[in-house]
Amino acid sequence: MNDMRIVRKDVDMNDTKISAKGVQVFYGDTHAIKDVDVEIKDKTVTAFIGPSGCGKSTFLRCLNRMNDTIDVCRVEGKILLDGEDIYDKRVDPVQLRAKVGMVFQRPNPFPKSIYDNIAYGPRIHGLAKNKADLDDIVEKALRRGAIWDEVKDRLDAPGTGLSGGQQQRLCIARAVATEPEVLLMDEPCSALDPIATLQVEELIDELRENFSVVIVTHSMQQAARVSQKTAFFHLGNLVEYGDTEQIFTNPQDERTESYITGRIG
Amino acid sequence: MPLLWLFILILALGLIGFILGRARALKNANGDIRLLHSLPTYYGSNVLLAILIPGLAVMVIWLILQPMVIQGQVSSMIPDTAYSDKGALNLVMSDVRRVAEGLDIAVEQGTLSHDQARDIRTELTDIRARLGAVGVALGSNVESYVLKAAQKYRTMNAVGNWMMTVAVLAAALAGFAISYMRTNKDMRARNSVEKVILGLLIAAASIAILTTLGIVLSLIFNTIEFFKLYPALDFFFGTTWSPSFGGGSELGILPLFWGTFYVSIIALLVAVPIGLFAAIYLSEYAGPKVRAIAKPLLEVLAGIPTIVYGLFALLTVGPMLMTVFGEDGGLGWMQGGRSVMTAGLVMGVMLIPFVSSLSDDIINAVPQAMRDGSLGLGATKSETVRQVVLPAALPGIVGAILLAASRAIGETMIVVLGAGAAAKLNLNPFEAMTTVTTRIVSQLTGDADFASAEALVAFALGMTLFVITLCLNIFALVIVRKYREQYD
Numbered sequence: 217m218n219d220m221r222i223v224r225k226d227v228d229m230n231d232t233k234i235s236a237k238g239v240q241v242f243y244g245d246t247h248a249i250k251d252v253d254v255e256i257k258d259k260t261v262t263a264f265i266g267p268s269g270c271g272k273s274t275f276l277r278c279l280n281r282m283n284d285t286i287d288v289c290r291v292e293g294k295i296l297l298d299g300e301d302i303y304d305k306r307v308d309p310v311q312l313r314a315k316v317g318m319v320f321q322r323p324n325p326f327p328k329s330i331y332d333n334i335a336y337g338p339r340i341h342g343l344a345k346n347k348a349d350l351d352d353i354v355e356k357a358l359r360r361g362a363i364w365d366e367v368k369d370r371l372d373a374p375g376t377g378l379s380g381g382q383q384q385r386l387c388i389a390r391a392v393a394t395e396p397e398v399l400l401m402d403e404p405c406s407a408l409d410p411i412a413t414l415q416v417e418e419l420i421d422e423l424r425e426n427f428s429v430v431i432v433t434h435s436m437q438q439a440a441r442v443s444q445k446t447a448f449f450h451l452g453n454l455v456e457y458g459d460t461e462q463i464f465t466n467p468q469d470e471r472t473e474s475y476i477t478g479r480i481g
Numbered sequence: 482m483p484l485l486w487l488f489i490l491i492l493a494l495g496l497i498g499f500i501l502g503r504a505r506a507l508k509n510a511n512g513d514i515r516l517l518h519s520l521p522t523y524y525g526s527n528v529l530l531a532i533l534i535p536g537l538a539v540m541v542i543w544l545i546l547q548p549m550v551i552q553g554q555v556s557s558m559i560p561d562t563a564y565s566d567k568g569a570l571n572l573v574m575s576d577v578r579r580v581a582e583g584l585d586i587a588v589e590q591g592t593l594s595h596d597q598a599r600d601i602r603t604e605l606t607d608i609r610a611r612l613g614a615v616g617v618a619l620g621s622n623v624e625s626y627v628l629k630a631a632q633k634y635r636t637m638n639a640v641g642n643w644m645m646t647v648a649v650l651a652a653a654l655a656g657f658a659i660s661y662m663r664t665n666k667d668m669r670a671r672n673s674v675e676k677v678i679l680g681l682l683i684a685a686a687s688i689a690i691l692t693t694l695g696i697v698l699s700l701i702f703n704t705i706e707f708f709k710l711y712p713a714l715d716f717f718f719g720t721t722w723s724p725s726f727g728g729g730s731e732l733g734i735l736p737l738f739w740g741t742f743y744v745s746i747i748a749l750l751v752a753v754p755i756g757l758f759a760a761i762y763l764s765e766y767a768g769p770k771v772r773a774i775a776k777p778l779l780e781v782l783a784g785i786p787t788i789v790y791g792l793f794a795l796l797t798v799g800p801m802l803m804t805v806f807g808e809d810g811g812l813g814w815m816q817g818g819r820s821v822m823t824a825g826l827v828m829g830v831m832l833i834p835f836v837s838s839l840s841d842d843i844i845n846a847v848p849q850a851m852r853d854g855s856l857g858l859g860a861t862k863s864e865t866v867r868q869v870v871l872p873a874a875l876p877g878i879v880g881a882i883l884l885a886a887s888r889a890i891g892e893t894m895i896v897v898l899g900a901g902a903a904a905k906l907n908l909n910p911f912e913a914m915t916t917v918t919t920r921i922v923s924q925l926t927g928d929a930d931f932a933s934a935e936a937l938v939a940f941a942l943g944m945t946l947f948v949i950t951l952c953l954n955i956f957a958l959v960i961v962r963k964y965r966e967q968y969d
């Protein structure tokens with residue numbers, strides 16, 4: 217990949233936000249994640265890359281316990297958020313998910329109006345003092361999701377009536393509206409045109425000031441552009457994890473090298 | 482040849498046609514399936530259908546027409562003096578058929594020979610005794626014209642059957658020959674088989690539709706008859722229901738309608754919350770094990786015949802309500818075990834599985850991604866159910882409720898046993914009342930003359946019910962359809 221520009225970014229030595237130790241995930245008998253250790257830094261963008269089916273989404277879903285909703289799924293190992301085990305019995309997954317937001321691989325707007333889609337999270341968490349406040353939150357979230365201009369005249373229209381890419385941005389805006397501490401984004405730009413992609417990447421960069429962001433992507437350029445840390449998954453293993461710059465310029469593992477240069481995948 | 486044998490013969494012919502047709506197509510392509518336009522079985526099926534369809538069609542048409550023709554011919558043999566009107570002629574004709582049948586049986590059992598059966602005379606033989614001996618009891622002595630007609634009937638039938646066999650076989654063989662000759666590797670066998678399948682499906686659909694149409698028409702004609710005898714205005718707006726077969730009855734639908742409405746409302750008030758909550762529990766909260774046991778158990782309720790529910794209302798629920806709301810309970814609201822409340826409660830129980838299994842399907846149809854989206858934003862399970870799943874499923878659930886409502890309106894047995902027979906316009910749910918359906922039953926089961934307003938009113942009642950439930954169903958379907966479009 218010669219034409220790939222790697223934008224240099226400062227990687228501060230932040231505190232660890234999420235720390236995973238020896239994570240194993242099983243779907244029934246399928247062993248989807250094998251013994252993964254990873255430290256996700258605060259105020260950092262971490263990219264998960266890897267070939268399709270290698271377990272990126274699965275691992276991402278472990279980080280806010282969305283795998284709880286899958287009956288056959290079993291998670292082993294420890295995942296600490298701010299030093300607290302999120303799989304501990306005392307932890308309420310509902311509160312956890314308010315802190316660790318998620319944008320799903322497939323856009324899933326609610327069959328409600330665009331406004332209600334965004335207002336959903338703020339409403340259940342009581343983030344708005346009054347209607348005007350809520351209006352502000354909705355507008356701000358839609359602007360951050362780079363979709364405000366397209367929908368500002370039809371906030372009452374159903375969210376399901378938007379195009380695929382618009383739905384994707386709506387879902388990003390919806391996740392941002394709840395102000396999570398960590399935002400997990402599963403291929404948030406897969407259906408977006410270059411301009412919208414750029415806007416979402418700007419949003420990710422902006423979010424990094426306050427939150428940590430984990431993004432799954434199939435675009436090497438995107439990983440290189442937005443992330444400071446990159447993790448390469450292959451067949452359920454975390455093959456390599458390190459500074460983005462180092463992964464893309466000087467990978468230690470030959471599988472990583474083959475993948476980012478386009479030989480496996 | 483007996484009908485069954487003919488039928489089997491046609492089937493066998495079809496089978497042979499199938500094998501030969503398939504073989505011919507294969508041979509025409511020199512055994513290479515790829516050269517054929519369609520798969521070999523299609524060629525076989527094509528010949529099979531070309532045999533069965535004409536054969537069976539001729540058979541069915543013949544079976545319908547033959548009795549009509551014979552009836553016409555034979556009835557002309559009955560002297561005019563023997564009957565006064567058409568009804569009497571029909572009676573004579575049924576005698577004729579019975580005698581003919583008796584002769585057949587007698588021949589079969591050997592008490593009469595073929596020739597005897599053809600030639601016996603009432604003047605010489607006691608037919609009644611002879612037939613009685615083979616188990617065919619006749620009401621009176623056989624008139625000579627009846628016997629002659631019966632003998633004519635027998636011969637015509639025999640000839641007719643024989644001709645039918647020939648015609649059916651000819652049609653089948655013609656179909657066989659034509660389709661077999663036309664079978665070659667380029668024939669579009671698949672397309673013609675598809676067309677036949679399409680035809681079958683259309684036929685099935687039209688039978689369903691035509692039946693509905695027939696029901697509606699029969700209702701309409703009788704309803705019109707009724708309105709000729711009784712003013713429509715009095716029927717729709719009359720507040721008294723007191724049919725008296727002597728005449729001078731008042732047939733206002735309002736009290737019945739009120740009963741139906743009241744019982745249905747109570748039933749829905751019971752069934753909708755319980756059914757809906759059960760559905761939510763089963764689809765959203767229950768683990769796979771609980772679901773596997775609870776769901777079939779709930780659906781067993783749906784399999785209980787309504788008459789059993791009626792008994793339950795009469796024997797258990799009614800007396801139970803009496804002990805609380807009746808004189809003994811001190812409240813004195815209830816005079817007897819039968820009341821709107823009794824029927825409504827039991828009907829509600831009957832509708833629970835109906836509401837719950839429909840709602841369960843609808844809730845399950847809400848995509849998991851929708852729930853994930855909500856849970857991923859930090860919503861609790863009940864918030865997710867209330868704010869995302871139910872709104873998404875709401876149109877479907879409303880449809881389910883409307884369907885349940887139309888069942889409640891049409892329900893009869895529970896009301897007969899549970900609600901009583903008094904037509905009243907009363908607000909007290911512990912009073913006995915009656916509904917449209919039960920009155921239909923009682924108006925038609927009496928000894929009333931079928932042409933009287935008192936009997937015909939049943940059709941007007943039925944028509945009214947039909948229109949109401951039809952509207953409810955259409956409304957429900959429209960809503961359900963609108964809901965379906967949402968995720969596709």
Ligand SMILES: Nc1ncnc2c1ncn2[C@@H]1O[C@H](COP(=O)(O)OP(=O)(O)OP(=O)(O)O)[C@@H](O)[C@H]1O
Nearest residue numbers: 243246248267268269270271272273274275286321
């Ligand atoms: N709900 C599930 N039930 C059973 N197996 C699953 C389920 N979800 C994922 N898997 C399996 O887990 C493995 C990892 O899947 P995952 O969705 O995490 O891949 P991914 O890396 O996100 O792929 P992609 O880039 O295509 O999204 C796959 O082999 C998949 O078949």
Ligand SMILES: [Mg+2]
Nearest residue numbers: 272273321402
């Ligand atoms: Mg994925």
